[in-house]
Amino acid sequence: MSEKSPQSTDITEVLETVEDVSPERNGLDRLISRGARGAAWMILFAMGISVVEVFLRYGFNSPTSWVHETVVFLVATSFALGGPAALAKNSHIRVKVLYDNVGPRMRHWMDRFNDLVILGFCITMSYAAFHLFWRASHNPMGDWQLERSGTSWNPPIPGLLKGIILFALLLMTVQALLHFIQSLRATPEERT
Template identity: 65%
Template sequence: MSSTHETPPDPVRNAFDRGVVACGRIAAWLVFVAMAISVYEVIMRYAFASPTSWVHETVVMLVAVSFAFAGPAALAGNRHIRVKVLYDSVGPAARLWLDRFNDLVAFLFCLGMSYAAFTMFWDASHNPLGEWQLERSGTSWNPPFPALVKGVIMVALIIMCLQTLLHFVQSLRGKPAPQIDDTEGTA
């Protein structure tokens, strides 16, 4: 029995985005790691009356890293926010111009956010004298997670800058953003 179901086009635009999607899939597993150590904490606390001092901060850090890399992964898979009513109501030539406008605005936004993230990371990774010193949480365990998460957010925004710049160049060359099937899971 053969199926005439057509395979939807790949929403990933280029090799850089494919790498981002692969890294995003790895980062998504951090949520499961966070869940596993949360279960460990519950068992230790309630079964053995031996609570941990490191689980809460570690879980928050792992989930924050996973969420930070969700932005570049969504952008790579063309799953970012778009005003579909406007986009779907115009023809291919106008869509290409909308892609160019969207890519340029997204690039400028990510560039500004990257600068803001850099200043936050710099402040979290250097003392007032300019020497390398990671900001710590201030708890009894005191890990350097605040500085590390700020660094991850900065990296994620820089990745998004590169992505939007590549997307803008592709749209200038006449390659439209791929259409995605956003009816997945609907009857």
């Protein structure tokens, strides 16, 4: 008979609590959560190339021109994709003072209102991101030309990042729409 250590029991309870608090609501949320785990590795890669840069710069007096912008791109991409990941896990920041002190029926209406506000926010931000991306991806004549950083390496990172931000916001808009539809269809008993 094997006994579980007290520490492993505590970790299991914490993981079960986290899953209860932040469930994914649909297939898109599950897909985004899986993708977010993969995208999180970008941070580790950014750290790795930063370490190589420090080693090359101070160990061999041979700095690179591409590491800083690549690290900024990787971290910014990870940050932008964190929005859909947080929405998928229902782990965005919320003030629970009112929510915890009302009954299931009122919580149901508060969930609907919250989903509607998130949808409105995502639509508005997607509209703004579209205009930012359009200006970053087209020259004044209207031809496709990604905005570049203007450094010695001069990659199209600003234009790419604005495209990634637009993608993340459009993804969040679809998520928010699905969440709002689900909250309209749900009964108060289903939304405990």
